Amino acid sequence: MASTFTDNDDKVLWQRFRQGDEEAFTALYQRYVRVLYSYGKKLATEDAVIEDLVQDLFIDLWQSRSRLADAESPRFYLFRSLRRRIHKAGNGRFNERWEYIDEGFHPVELSKESEIIESEQFQKQKDELDAWLKSLPGRQYEVLMLRYYQDFSYSQISEMLTINEQSVRNLVQRAVSKLRQLTISAAISGLFIFLLK
Incomplete structure (x- = not known):
């Protein structure tokens, strides 16, 4: 489930986003909103709370973009920020759910x-x-x-x-x-x- 984007792509988007580029912010949002939500669901039990925390994270990022430091790995920064928010919200109970991708390799035709x-x-x-x-x-x-x-x-x-x-x-x-x-x-x-x- 690793990201298909390189850290360099993320760094460029992060720099542009910090300078106020809305398209770069949108690209970061679209790239990470689902994976952050999925990660959050594994740490907390209430889906609605996770949705709110992920949305709040991106809202706060946009509002404080000029004060943000240059991130070596924006992906890491986002995951760590969400994790802190979950625990700060007091909803940091580990959820015992695990998601899988149903993929299989079938080299021959089966009945x-x-x-x-x-x-x-x-x-x-x-x-x-x-x-x-x-x-x-x-x-x-x-x-x-x-x-x-x-x-x-x-x-x-x-x-x-x-x-x-x-x-x-x-x-x-x-x-x-x-x-x-x-x-x-x-x-x-x-x-x-x-x-x-």
Whole structure:
């Protein structure tokens, strides 16, 4: 889910926006409003609150554009700003929802029955992954999302969460280890059930 735009594109838009260019502001808004909303939904439980916070973020940006510093990564700046707003609003409870993109690679034509079976198996795997992700502590869940779904670096996550970089790495490692343990235990349980039949 990483952005297809480069940091350089964002920097140029950010500079133009800071100088009062409405088109650059609109481009930044259109580029980030959905991804910020999606990120916010994972941190808070009320969709309407997230919508308001994202809109307020962009309104405040426009109103204070001349006082804003030059951002090394506008994308990072926006994510961090939204995260702060969510926690400041007191709505910083982690939401246990996770969104997926339903995409599949089908190199050969499958019969309708095979497609239905494959779709059901895929849905079952997604449901299992969702349950495993929901079992993670909030911080582990958040760092996985930021690292692997939003493609932030460890140092950016560290700054965003106001913890040191090694702590971010430790959280990612613990989360991945826990997911690995869960998948192994699920495989062993499945094998055991299969052998009992």
